[in-house]
Amino acid sequence: MMQQQQLIPHLFRTEFRKITAVLCKFLGIEHINIAEDIAGETFLSALEIWPYKGMPANPTAWLYAVAKNKAINHIKRRQLFSGKIVPQLKQSSPQQEEIEIDLSEKNSTDSQLQMLFAICHPAIPVESQIALALRILCGFGIEEIANAFLSNKETINKRLLRAKEKLRNINMAVEFPAHEEINKRLETVLTTLYLLFNEGYYSESTDSVLREDFCLEAMRLTNLLIENETTGLPPVNALLALMCFHASRFAARKNESGEIILYHDQDETLWDQGLIAKGVYFLQQASQGNKISTYHLEASIAYWHTIKTDTKEKWEAILQLYNQLLQIQYSPIAALNRTYALSKANGKHEAIMEAEKLKLTDNPYYHSLLGELYPGIDNIKAIFHLQTAITLAKSHADKVVLTKRMNKLKD
């Protein structure tokens, strides 16, 4: 029973999007709701049937068979009541009994990538694209998406509804975009994958410290883009390099009780050297071409973090990379990380002055940073900032780490 309770959510994450993508391609993007409903109903059936009849020997095959049957039943019903879909389908397959829904690995891979591009259509607002991709292709719950966007369920539901309506209106074929459109369309696709990875890696939305599955799924999709001739471009390689470097610290990032271990307290023998080597490989692949994306800069920063020893060279390099990154794209977290690098490269006093210019007093990481910079200079201020950070911190894991740091200072 326990096994099933864990297996179904796991299968939901990996199979929901495959079924939805294949059905979307099969039925046409205007029937995206039906594709999503059939995929959803398939999992409902599993939840209803498996506890009584026992788990099937091959759960994935069971899900595919049920999804296929539901899709075919749906087509038959539509034929009876409206006859809207089947006349079109009949042109390619004269007898409906022969309708073949292809859930093979190859077709589900192609369908997912093509769906990713369909969803990331320029006519759909970027935020909606991301929400739609997270929902349809990653099987995220509405609540999780709301958390990722720091928004609420109603807003996300409305956004998804509008986005699907847009998709239906555009009514494009589920296919790869034309060559001259690739770069622009790829930008949104990469943002979505990056967000998916971060959702797993930082996971503020729930109390689980690490949702490794999400990260691995994001890496898998990015890798699919790389393996595809049309989409395997430098920024995609840079993004995967970034993901590899971050993921190399999975095992070192938390202790047995699931608490986060900060970078400089990590046991680097637990860092996955295989993933680091992969990251270096993809970063090299990314250096073809002459355009530097934010992913190139972030991957280079992450590369320097795979070298544990503090050297002047390391922190000077990281500082300059952050200087460049912030000129292209500002974010509060990059500004705070830049200030930390500044303290390592130019000294704590300069960093404290710079930190106070950032005007990020509502941000827990701002106070956490000052709690790191002040000890030895002004311990009372350090404790004050750590206390503020604890109050502002959103996740339990963050509060635990901050409290430990504060208690250390008080001793």
Next chain:
Amino acid sequence: MQEFILIFRHQDGQKIASPEQMQVWMKQTMDWIGSIAAQNKFVSGTGLPFGDAKVVGHNNVVTNGPFGDIKETIGGFIIVKADSVDEAVEFAKGSPVLQGEGNTVEVRKIAKNDGIHK
């Protein structure tokens, strides 16, 4: 929020600095711009190399270099966001260009999109 351009004027652009000195200035400049960018106040900017520099005068007379009769040259500029000219001036004060005696940073408001000019 308004936009201001900070124009770096060098007293003597022909003065050659040592590679080590150049490297120090480069780091200081990058750190200065990084500081502005970290406050989400950086818009754009670039250095202006002296190579290929031309001056086009009255009657389309073209001369090499921005130097000619005047010694002063523009070495680059950045555009920043600021609530007031005073804030833009505070940014300008941090510019490493000002370490050179006689060098200046000129602060000018960008008219486009300021709600007054067209």
